Amino acid sequence: MTGQMPWVTGTTRFFATIANPADHVRAPMVFNPIFAKRGLDHVMVPMSVPPESLKVAIDGLRGTSNFGGMAVTIPHKMELAKMCDTLGPTAQLTGAVNAVRFDADGTIHGDNFDGAGFVAGLRRQDHDPAGRTVLMVGAGGAARAIALALCDAGVERLLIRNRTPEKAEAIAEELARLGGYRQVESAPTHDGGDVDMIVNTTSLGLHEGEDLPLVLDAVGANTLIAEIIMVPERTDWLAAAEARGLTTHYGHHMLDHQVELIGTFIGAL
Ligand SMILES: NC(=O)c1ccc[n+]([C@@H]2O[C@H](COP(=O)([O-])OP(=O)(O)OC[C@H]3O[C@@H](n4cnc5c(N)ncnc54)[C@H](OP(=O)(O)O)[C@@H]3O)[C@@H](O)[C@H]2O)c1
Numbered sequence: 001m002t003g004q005m006p007w008v009t010g011t012t013r014f015f016a017t018i019a020n021p022a023d024h025v026r027a028p029m030v031f032n033p034i035f036a037k038r039g040l041d042h043v044m045v046p047m048s049v050p051p052e053s054l055k056v057a058i059d060g061l062r063g064t065s066n067f068g069g070m071a072v073t074i075p076h077k078m079e080l081a082k083m084c085d086t087l088g089p090t091a092q093l094t095g096a097v098n099a100v101r102f103d104a105d106g107t108i109h110g111d112n113f114d115g116a117g118f119v120a121g122l123r124r125q126d127h128d129p130a131g132r133t134v135l136m137v138g139a140g141g142a143a144r145a146i147a148l149a150l151c152d153a154g155v156e157r158l159l160i161r162n163r164t165p166e167k168a169e170a171i172a173e174e175l176a177r178l179g180g181y182r183q184v185e186s187a188p189t190h191d192g193g194d195v196d197m198i199v200n201t202t203s204l205g206l207h208e209g210e211d212l213p214l215v216l217d218a219v220g221a222n223t224l225i226a227e228i229i230m231v232p233e234r235t236d237w238l239a240a241a242e243a244r245g246l247t248t249h250y251g252h253h254m255l256d257h258q259v260e261l262i263g264t265f266i267g268a269l
Helices: 027-038 051-062 077-083 089-094 114-124 141-152 165-179 236-243 252-256 259-265
Strands: 013-019 042-048 067-072 099-102 108-111 133-137 157-161 184-186 197-200 224-227
Touching: 013 027, 027 042, 027 259, 042 067, 051 077, 077 108, 089 108, 089 114, 089 141, 089 165, 099 259, 114 141, 114 252, 133 141, 141 157, 141 165, 157 165, 165 184, 224 236
Parallel strands: 013 042, 013 067, 133 157, 133 197, 157 184, 197 224
Antiparallel strands: 067 099, 099 108
């Protein structure tokens, strides 16, 4: 180490990515090189916390003066939202956080940037969703945030196909009630025809040999196929779309475009 600053010192401010398990998280590999590049005395560590230990872990961090905040992923997004002292608008509507800031007075503040990251990623690739008809497959936590962001971005219609249609109906109802958005509806048997974009927000594709989230037979040649799964990078669904000559949008764009948003919110960047 001669002549070099040790990377982690007594003055280092630390941040975390909380998950259970944490072995799949990508945020430390994204944030730590940025800290180094920008000369920030910060470090991000993975935190593997089982649900039954979440409260004690959060309470401990509330009193830790050199802890700044965390990125949040499966399965803690909803439980952590309930523990926050304040929630930003997207977290209020989705009931889920993916970033929590820990302030010096012991209060914690959450928000959710999944949807904003997804839409920013689309725009960066020249796929502006404004005025488009979108079919979203899935109605889980990520889907709720993406649905709100797509409405904010001005989609003409948002159709939601989910295995459990009640969850799609609940998203449509809440977006109408809380956000005033009327263009969202549940479409449990939609075949993917006659839409401008289809986004997979289910977890189908994370593991080898799973069913495709939507069979592509009825999908038109100009429909964009968007994925939010990051690993594997090229899911079977993206591969099937590309084999048919369809334009695809990869899952990593969504996280790539959240880094500055989350980092700024938790005070890391
Ligand atoms: N790129 C990014 O930045 C980013 C960010 C967040 C999440 N993600 C990814 O997004 C995916 C979803 O995350 P989430 O937090 O929204 O999860 P979640 O809340 O658990 O939702 C899972 C969704 O997948 C559906 N599903 C699961 N298994 C299914 C099956 N066998 N057949 C049909 N539908 C099935 C569920 O349907 P039911 O409602 O019927 O159960 C639900 O709609 C994960 O793969 C995650 O890695 C990516």
